[in-house]
Amino acid sequence: MASSPDRPPASCIDCLAWGVLNGRRCAACTLWRHNKHRHQEDVCTGCGRTELIGKGYCRLCWNQARAEARASGEPGVRAIASNFLTQVGAFHQLFFAGMQISKGATTTPERRYDRRGAPRKPPPAPAHRPRGRWIQTKLLDVGRDFTRFDEDTNADLGNPWLAWGIHLAHQIGEAHGWRRGTRYDVRRGLIIVLSFHAAGDVVRYSELFPAMRALEISVERVAEVLTAMGVFLDDRTASFENWLERKLDGLTDGIRQPAEAWLRTMREGGPRTKPRDPATVWNHMSHLRSTLLTWSQRYDHLREVTGDDVLAALDTLTGSRRANLLVSLRSLFAFAKKTGKVFRDPTRGIRVGQHPYRLAQRLDQDDVDRATEAATTPAARLVLMLAAVHAARTGAIRALLLDDVDLGNRRLTIAGRTRPIDEFSHQILTEWLGYRRTRWPNTANPHLLINQMSAHGTGPVSTIDFAKKKLRGQAVTLERLRVDRQLEEALASGPDPLHLAAVFGLDPKTAIRYAENARALLVTMVEEQDSAGRDEPKGPRPI
Incomplete structure (x- = not known):
């Protein structure tokens, strides 16, 4: 059950389900209420409450009937539920919100029925690339308008190119962990663009985008299948x-x-x-x-x-x-x-000079506390921990793989350097891995940090949302947290460049620069303490 950790548990005002809700109603009752052409507000025949009813009964009574129908052990849950509605007594078994759509544990090796009780559709039949033949050269290359495609009358499921595309989409979806809705959308998109496909035809991005966007189908997923088929042409301007x-x-x-x-x-x-x-x-x-x-x-x-x-x-x-x-x-x-464009270099003899590095200061604790309070999601806490505790750069965080995390031996490999995992890091990593497994159970992405977009592929996230949204406008950034962690190590263990290079894998010049920065901060701290000591009056204060 996906929910916000900031909201307290509550009861849905329609179905009385208990859980962490995004509003006054659970997600299922929100969808039930939006489908007003099928559900009308009236008195429920089962419980007598005035609610949105479907076929005479509210959603709470339908859930009760469905639960009793499932308890009977027969596959036709939805059909049998209608018979149980007439047997619903004066009580109802309440339930938790979101549990109706969770997979749960099962002891059977294979489920022959889906959540609705209907038999599972078999995978598409194996298909291969149609055999090549002589191709008639086109006189004019005219673009096609897939937005005018009628799925009811123009679909040609017998096209061998379409059969091959559906088979490839099934294989790619299994390998990348596509959800059921994504697989259905990709299949629908392939039917639109490949029903009249012939040898030698190509599908251009400019033709694919309007049709898929109008139907809210992922253009990237359909283009991925077409690219695997070798019939896709990306004609976008770079x-x-x-x-x-x-x-x-x-x-x-x-x-x-x-x-x-x-x-x-x-x-x-x-x-x-x-x-x-x-x-x-x-x-x-x-x-x-x-x-x-x-x-x-x-x-x-x-x-x-x-x-x-x-x-x-x-x-x-x-x-x-x-x-x-x-x-x-x-x-x-x-x-x-x-390249012979000029005969002499006017910059010759002009020196760049030594880059004047400023003295880096430690972050204020109040700024760090505000950044910590902004990290309200497991992904945000993971990013904050990697930057503030392990001094990881943004690119290294995006490139981290699941194989780089060894919770059993408490080892974490960042940018090729292995370091131990402390108790706090272990807790954050365990929380994120549990959330990742629950949120995207079928993803094949090997990266540690993923989001809704990258979960369907195998590449890293393009940006870190926590740094882009939550830390915008604040004094603390991921880069400043990384620098602050290295300064903290230099102040705690002494300004030793060899120690900093060994712990964080720094370049020798960078390690020397951090050591000199830490040494200057230590001198400043000693001077401030001496100044404070001289200002204090010595001996008893005169009356």
Whole structure:
């Protein structure tokens, strides 16, 4: 039963079920009330209460009849329940909210009936890719409108491509732990797009998206099956192209062309050049855009830029902004000189200099307490624990696998480094694993942290919702919690770089920087204590 831990238990005002509710009614009674074309408010024949009734009886009486029908041991629960309604006495057996849809434990090796008492549908028959044959070349490639597909009259279940697609969808769903509703939606989507499919046809994203969105079917799940079949074509414009067009807008051709070639080479790679992380490309262009726009107003080509222009641009900035601009300019001109766009590098001889790191301070306890109070879900508590106790970065948290957690031996592997699990971490991990197993019992995702979107696949979560929503606007972030944990270790165990590198797996330079930071904090604390001691009066205070 999925519920919010902040709500106290209560009784549903309709069916009297007891549990943690999201409102005044349980989820089942909310659906019962929304289906007003079948249920009308009237006096119940069984219990005499004025409620929304279906076929003369309220939902409480239907639950009582269903329970007695199941106790009879016969499979037709819904049909037999109608006979028990006339035998309902003056009492009702109350129940817990949400227990009607839970799977529960079973001792039988296989359930031949679903929750409604109907026989389970057998899996689709095995099918393979239809044999290739001669394909008539199309004269015109006209897009199809799947939104006009009529499922009642146009469905062709005998199409071999559709049979193969349904078989693949069943295999992928079993492997990824798709829920029953997801499997039904994917099957419905495949019927729409593959009923008239023939050899040589492709299904484009622009054709698939409107039809699936209109029926509230997951486009990603249907596209996953079509990709496995080899008939899907993603014709969407890449987000990088739209971003690149916006960033290069306003530049002259002589500056735009080398900048575009430089950005594409970083993004996609090139001869003797490995592709860089997309965030690196975005940061470089963000540092350069204003400077390139200024130069575009005076020059027609990048080769006209001189060293004085570079120094003039750097003189307007200080600190990390100056260093970031110079690093980006050096990368741009190095690429332009390598490809023959410019003849000399105007940034040559200009030094970046040592990056001035600020003295990191410990977090206030009040800020930490507010962040702890915001962690109200098992996933949020897991993320907070990994950052605040084990100093894990956001990327390392997203990449954690179930195999990295060894509760029996109390070992946790983060970013390739194994560390012991304390009692608090063990409690948080046990809570999250129990919630994960209850919430997504059939998921095949090997990652430790999953959500509603990633549970149907095998990849990591795209973002951490707790950091994006709950910590927004607060003084505490996951990065500051990580830094605070490392400073705490340095202050508690002494500013030893070797100890910090061994505990957290830090780079030697980073470990030295944290040790120097901790040493400066210790000196400041000693000075404050000495100052406080000198201010205190010595001897008895005069009367």
